[in-house]
Ligand SMILES: Nc1ncnc2c1ncn2[C@@H]1O[C@H](COP(=O)(O)OP(=O)(O)OP(=O)(O)O)[C@@H](O)[C@H]1O
C-alpha cells in the first residue's frame with residue numbers, strides 16, 4: 370500500500386519513512402513542508418493509500434479544512450495526523466474532517482506503528498470479494514419544505530449522478546415511508562423488496578440481507594424502496610432505521626435519503642445521521658413560510674450552515690421572489706437554484722429514467738451536477754463520449 374509523508378524537518382521525515390517501511394508499506398513520496406506552506410498543492414495526485422501528515426498548532430485549522438475536502442472526495446485515502454494539539458475540540462474537528470488516526474507529536478515509533486496497523490486493517494476491509502464498500506459512507510438527506518417541491522426528483526437524480534457520473538457506490542433510501550415514490554423516478558420495474566423487509570427481521574440484519582432487499586439500478590447505484598403499504602410503514606422505528614442506515618453506510622460511499630416532509634421520530638433520526646441536509650423549496654410565498662419554520666427548527670437542533678443547504682427548485686428568474694428576498698425571509702443562504710423545466714422533468718418521471726440519460730444538456734441537470742460536484746469536493750469528470758453514455762459505462 371502506498372504512503373505519503375509530510376513532515377516539518379528531514380529528521381521527522383526519516384522517522385516516518387523507517388516506521389512505514391518497517392510495516393512493509395511503500396513510501397510513494399516524502400516531503401519536508403516548510404512552516405506556513407499551504408497544504409493543498411502538496412496533496413496533488415494523492416488519491417488512495419495512507420497520508421502521514423505533521424501539522425503544527427498554527428496550521429491545524431487550515432489543514433483540517435483542506436483535509437475534509439480530500440477525505441470526502443477520496444474515501445480510499447486514510448489520513449494519520451501527527452499533531453501537538455490534542456485538545457478535545459481539536460480531536461472533534463479532526464474526526465469531523467475524516468481523519469482516521471491522531472498521533473501525538475513528537476511521534477513515538479510505537480504509537481505510529483499501532484496507528485498504521487489499525488489503518489492497514491481498515492483498508493484490508495474496504496474492498497471485499499463482491500466489491501462492497503466497507504467504510505463510512507456519507508449521508509445526504511433531501512427534505513421538502515412543502516409537498517411537491519421536488520425533493521424526490523432531486524434526490525434520485527443526484528444519486529444517479531453520484532454513482533454514474535462520479536463513480537461512487539451509492540444507495541438511495543426512500544424514507545417517505547408512507548407514500549414513497551422514488552422507485553418511479555429510477556426504474557420501470559417494481560421493487561420486489563423494501564425497507565420493511567429489513568426492519569421486520571432486524572435481528573437478522575447483515576450485508577447479505579440488505580443486498581437482497583435493495584434493487585440494483587446500475588452497477589454502482591442501489592435503491593432501498595419504501596414499503597408498499599402505508600400501514601406497514603408505521604411499524605418502523607427510529608432505532609431500526611439507525612441500524613439499517615449504519616449498515617448502508619458501510620456498504621456505500623454515499624447514502625442519499627429522500628425524506629417525508631412531516632417530521633417524526635424516524636425522520637429526525639435520519640436528519641441527525643445526515644452529514645448534509647438539502648432543504649428543498651419551491652419559489653412561492655406559502656413555501657417560504659414553511660421553509661422559515663423548518664430552518665428555524667433545524668437551527669434549534671444545532672444543525673449548522675455546513676450541514677444545511679437550501680435549494681430553490683423550479684426557480685424562475687422573472688418570478689415574484691428573487692434569491693435575496695428568499696434568503697432574508699428564510700434566514701439562510703441559498704445554496705443553489707434549479708430552473709423550472711416541466712417538459713423534460715415530466716418526461717423523465719413518466720419513463721422512470723434519470724434526466725442524465727434523456728436530456729444531459731438540460732439546465733436542471735447542469736445545476737444538479739454543480740451541486741453534486743461541490744458536495745463531493747470533486748470536479749466534474751470530463752464529459753463522457755456518446756458511445757459510453759449509450760452503453761451505460763462510467764466516465
Ligand atoms: N426543476 C423542476 N422543474 C419542473 N418540474 C419539476 C422540477 N422538480 C420537480 N418537478 C416536478 O414537481 C413534482 C413534484 O416533485 P417531487 O415528487 O420530486 O416532489 P416532492 O417534494 O418529493 O413531493 P412529495 O411531497 O409528494 O414527496 C413532480 O411532478 C416533478 O416532476
Ligand SMILES: [Mg+2]
Nearest residue numbers: 520521545550
Ligand atoms: Mg417525494
